[in-house]
Amino acid sequence: MTLDLQKRSSERPVAAARPRRRGPAAPPWWFTVPALLLFAFVVLVPSARGVYYAFTDWDGLDPAFAVIGLDNFTAMADDPDALGAIWHTLLIAVAITVIQNGIGLLLALGVNTTIKSRNVLRVLLFAPAVVTPIVTAYLWRNLLGPDGAVNSLLGVFGIEGKNWLGDPGLALWMIVLVVVWQFAGYSMVIFLAGLQSIPREIYEAAAIDGSGPVRRFFSIVRPLLAPAITINLMLSIIGGIKLFDQVYALTGGGPGHATDTISTLIYKDAFTLGEFGYSIALAVVLTAIVAVVSAGQYAVLNRNEKAAS
């Protein structure tokens, strides 16, 4: 909204009011040069080279390598580890997005009330989000171990413990659990900022008119929360697709390949197997997934936001 206003004021005709003067020249283009050089060196050029290498058999060291066309990609289609990793990546990303935002929204609604502990709760629940993910993942690796605190706690209630990270059917969900534990507070903070931007009067007026809390949520809060929802979904789904640290620390992709994601496979293929070309082909697939998801989400949410406003 502010953006539109600004555009209008900047396009205001200067000539009408005063004797004609040209507005001061725009800031010079060379202001962008330092940022562009750094960006090109670190992101743009290596990414472009990466796309090229994906079509070669480069091993990372040998300057002599051959262009092999689509071989890396066709090999991927026959590689159960790669297909598994792509599936795990999507599953983890969707699960994190749904659960983390669900919990984050409930927490935000709970904190955005008149309870006395609201400020303390906000600070406390957000705290894990600033801690290094690899550190929280190592902490959880112990908690979820066979003799860990989670099994001890379950034992208190007479529930038999499990080998949470060693069971191929459970390990993936434990990764989701750890990420959600760490970042639910992050989603909460963004939802909270959205909730606090809703004028209290609208809410109270609806209450006086006799609409219950559920009705108020879906008719008032949800539409006005659209920008917060957009940002939260973007952050969690893209973060989930790129997930590396937590998988590396919690399971290393195991047991077997049960929790390998595209990112952990990229790392393993490049640095333990020396298959740089294949590894980069995986990175190209990752890029394509991120691009498709971002574009799709942008289109859908943009429409919803427009419809809501």
Added chain:
Amino acid sequence: MNRYTTRTFLLETAMVAVAIVFAFPVYVLVNLAIRSPSDTSSPIALTRSPTLANFSQAWQEGGLGGALINSLIVTAVSVLIVLIVSSLAAYPLARSTAHWSRGTFLLIMLGLILPFQLAALPLYQTIRDLGLLGSIWSLVLFYAGLQVPFTTFLYVGFLRALPRDFEEAATIDGCGPLTAFRYVVLPMLKPITVTALVLNTVSVWNDFFTPLLYLSGSDQQTMPVAVAGFVGQFVSDWNLIFAALLISIVPVLAVYLSLQRSIINGFAGGLKG
């Protein structure tokens, strides 16, 4: 609506219960970090004879002091560079409507989509050829470039909503573009600079993948890599490992708790950008 009713009390109880569940891992972390390895009682039982021996041993054997200093240098220098070059670039990108400006902006925004895994391997080769593997300056260079798109995005969004009157006045008064930027525009960018500072600091400080690649096999480490190395070295000596984890968390939490208002607002600030 503002009265404290029974329902409010029930909600408060439920929320506190949730917070206790969230805090449970932290309780175990501290509980085991202050426990001697010979104490084999349940991890959730309160440690009876707490000791600080794990901390001094972890500090001495983990090289955590050096890692802490490296992390501080890498984070401070790279974030400073990113803030300077991105705010500078955002100024013409937000003000000019010329083709080159729009094109450049879109090019930089492309960086928001490209996952770093794509650039990481070819860049690894370049850094290796430059002889910078194992040097923390390779990391500074890396983050300085990697964080440009996001930071520029924040600055451009903020600048577009900012009136031009002050900088126009400054230019009419004879200020050059650089002076106008430094003394007129930059001070007005303070709110978004705080947001960019917080978000960049957290992501650079916490990054693990890049230093794992570029520093592996060298004696230079950042905090996340040192912690991972420590876990690899003391495999199942969890009391010691927990002491190391706690040491790495304390500086982060100390900064967080002392600046919590700005930090939380910084994270939420992207919403308005």
